Amino acid sequence: MHWQTRRFSLDLNRPRVMGIVNVTPDSFSDGGRHDDTRTAIAHCERLVAEGADILDLGGESTRPGAPRVDTDSEWARIADVLAAAVTMGVPVSVDTYKSDVMRRALDTGADIINDVQALQLPGALAAVAGSGAGVCLMHMRGEPASMMDLALYGDVVGEVGTFLARRAQAARESGIPAECIVLDPGYGFAKSGEHNLRLLAGQQRLVELGYPLLVGWSRKRTLGDITGRAVDQRLAGSLAAALRAVCAGAKVLRVHDVAATVDALKVWAAVDAATIPPIK
Ligand code: HH2
DSSP states (O other): OEEEOSSOEEETTSOEEEEEEEOOSOOTTTTTTSOSHHHHHHHHHHHHHTTOSEEEEESSOOSTTOOOOOHHHHHHHHHHHHHHHTTSSSOEEEEOOOHHHHHHHHHTTOOEEEETTTTOSTTHHHHHTTSOOEEEEEOOOSOTTTGGGGOOOSSHHHHHHHHHHHHHHHHHHTTOOGGGEEEEOOTTSSOOHHHHHHHHHTTHHHHTTSSOEEEOOTTOHHHHHHHOOOGGGOHHHHHHHHHHHHHTTEEEEEESOHHHHHHHHHHHHHHHHOOOOOOO
């Protein structure tokens, strides 16, 4: 199983780590930490040194209630960081739902477009089709400002699955090859804590759609609700959710804490590789 991106074909026979670089003043867990070009580039270098397989750059927060950022401001935040990141030897993803930002990112050498709106906004499918870029199509409803009002589901796994299957089909019909597509259940997006947990418990059903799954549980609110921990103390919860997601078929983990996640996956892989002698 592979994820075809512009410059790299990622072997997904082992789970991969996507390191988050939010070049924003207001992201929910790291807003303002690397929102200038110099510190953002240094953060990219650090995540690659820690073992990130992919970098994911974002210039607009999508936390619940986040305000929109206009195209030029979003692009101004990430442009120079992207130009530096594409020289670091790993595929670089840009987290955006705006077709103009997608086009500029692809012109600057981005390998992947990560769209929390699953290429639904006008011009998004056309911006990516023909580029050879990998895409991550994520489930959400509405917009970050209002999405939690839309957290109403009967069968959350089934409804998310139906949506993702439709978006993958639309992407393919627009000319994006199947091997470029990964799907994401969108943990925390228009979903209550209960929905997120049901979705993770039933995540294996989404694997049956036939595309690799990418998941983002890192530091999210549901982990705080379960553990009572503040956003900067959710590493243990994030690792537990990440490994549970791998158990349920996830192939790419979108995380803030790259070094710890890489270690956790090394332990997982070591157990997988252990040979079991027969009982005599
Ligand atoms: N979560 C966030 C942003 N982008 N993309 C994908 N594919 N999956 C996710 O779960 C996902 C995502 C939110 O996390 P973060 O980037 O840390 O925060 P913010 O949106 O506040 O910048």
